[in-house]
Amino acid sequence: MLRILALAAFVWWGGGYLGWGRAMRASLLAVLFAAVMALQLTLPEGHALREATGGSAAPWLMLAGAGLLAAGYGWIISRLKTRAQSKASTQKASTMSQTPPLFSDTELNRYARHIVLRELGGPGQKKLKQARVLVIGAGGLGAPALQYLAAAGVGTIGVIDDDEVENANLQRQVIHRDADIGIPKVFSAEAAMKAQNPYVEVRPFHRRLTEENAEALFAEFDLILDGTDNFATRYLVNRTAVKLGKPLISGALSQWEGQLSLFHPKTDGPCYQCIFPEAPAAGLAPSCSEAGVVGPLPGVVGAMMAVEAIKAITGAGAPLQGEMLIYDALYGESRKIRLSQRLDCSVCGGET
Numbered sequence: 001m002l003r004i005l006a007l008a009a010f011v012w013w014g015g016g017y018l019g020w021g022r023a024m025r026a027s028l029l030a031v032l033f034a035a036v037m038a039l040q041l042t043l044p045e046g047h048a049l050r051e052a053t054g055g056s057a058a059p060w061l062m063l064a065g066a067g068l069l070a071a072g073y074g075w076i077i078s079r080l081k082t083r084a085q086s087k088a089s090t091q092k093a094s095t096m097s098q099t100p101p102l103f104s105d106t107e108l109n110r111y112a113r114h115i116v117l118r119e120l121g122g123p124g125q126k127k128l129k130q131a132r133v134l135v136i137g138a139g140g141l142g143a144p145a146l147q148y149l150a151a152a153g154v155g156t157i158g159v160i161d162d163d164e165v166e167n168a169n170l171q172r173q174v175i176h177r178d179a180d181i182g183i184p185k186v187f188s189a190e191a192a193m194k195a196q197n198p199y200v201e202v203r204p205f206h207r208r209l210t211e212e213n214a215e216a217l218f219a220e221f222d223l224i225l226d227g228t229d230n231f232a233t234r235y236l237v238n239r240t241a242v243k244l245g246k247p248l249i250s251g252a253l254s255q256w257e258g259q260l261s262l263f264h265p266k267t268d269g270p271c272y273q274c275i276f277p278e279a280p281a282a283g284l285a286p287s288c289s290e291a292g293v294v295g296p297l298p299g300v301v302g303a304m305m306a307v308e309a310i311k312a313i314t315g316a317g318a319p320l321q322g323e324m325l326i327y328d329a330l331y332g333e334s335r336k337i338r339l340s341q342r343l344d345c346s347v348c349g350g351e352t
Helices: 002-018 022-042 048-052 058-097 105-110 121-130 142-152 167-171 185-196 211-218 231-244 296-314
Strands: 132-136 156-160 201-205 223-226 248-254 257-263 323-328 333-338
Touching: 121 296, 132 142, 142 156, 142 185, 142 296, 156 185, 185 201, 211 231, 223 231, 223 296, 231 248, 248 296, 257 296, 296 323
Parallel strands: 132 156, 132 223, 156 201, 223 248
Antiparallel strands: 248 257, 257 323, 323 333
16 A cells, blocks of 8 residues: 555656646546556455555545545635635726825815816816926015915925015015014915915925026926016026026016016017116116015015916916016006017027
8 A cells, every 4th residue: 555655646746846737647646546446346355466555445535535625625725815816916906097086175175266267177276286386585476476376276386585584574475474583484484385275395495596506496396486676686587497498477566566477488478688688777676675665566466476377387368478567556557568589688599
């Protein structure tokens, strides 16, 4: 009997080592088992060949039963394992194919008044969430622009300013509070924007915009809003925006009057320096601190800049490109003037 078992072991494990298939080895074992059973059932008791193969059919039948039980158990385990793997693979594929929604239910409710606008709708709000806008300055113009960009759901908003909040700012820079005096404006603005809309990313840069950092900073954003109050920075912003092909929305204030325009010579229209080739002589264009400015005026013009940003991002309406909007708060009047490129512009050279 031991010889038969040794032969069976050789067929199974030796055959596996030699590369025989499982079905082939099982068939050989079945033939061997049938031959042994034939000997046990046909030869008389005491026959030498029958004795050499166990002497009785009973141990072989018991061994065969145990083998069948083991094989059955292994088959059941294999089927369960295969089913579990198949289910896990299906669930994984289903999970991977179901991308998370772009907007939560809270965001959809928040932006509902945008989504029902024919010119914006869901696609427009999606563009706003995916947009990256940089605001230069967190002062008079930057304050309302930042607030409305955050409220509108612009996904990533950068703000650069090296100033701190002062008491004299609070008459018009409504993004800051009395408790913020002494705090860097970018961090005060960040706190107000996150309090207004926690679903936007705010990136504060507490530093002065310089020739050394402007290009690297602008490269991270799609659209630039300039709310600064000095010509040196405006010219720097314009040069960098033109070089990188970024659209620029620029605003300015003085006493009771404000103006804004969109400059993007890469597509059409002039750049900022086409309109203002040189900075005015000292005293001809005094700053707000020198000439004064009525408190709500920055809010009006800054909000208009935010509207222009939304239009530029979503493609809604007609942007203020190639024209300038001038608002006179003292007399409640507004007008637009046409702007043209200058072929001899030192920045864009009449680029179209």
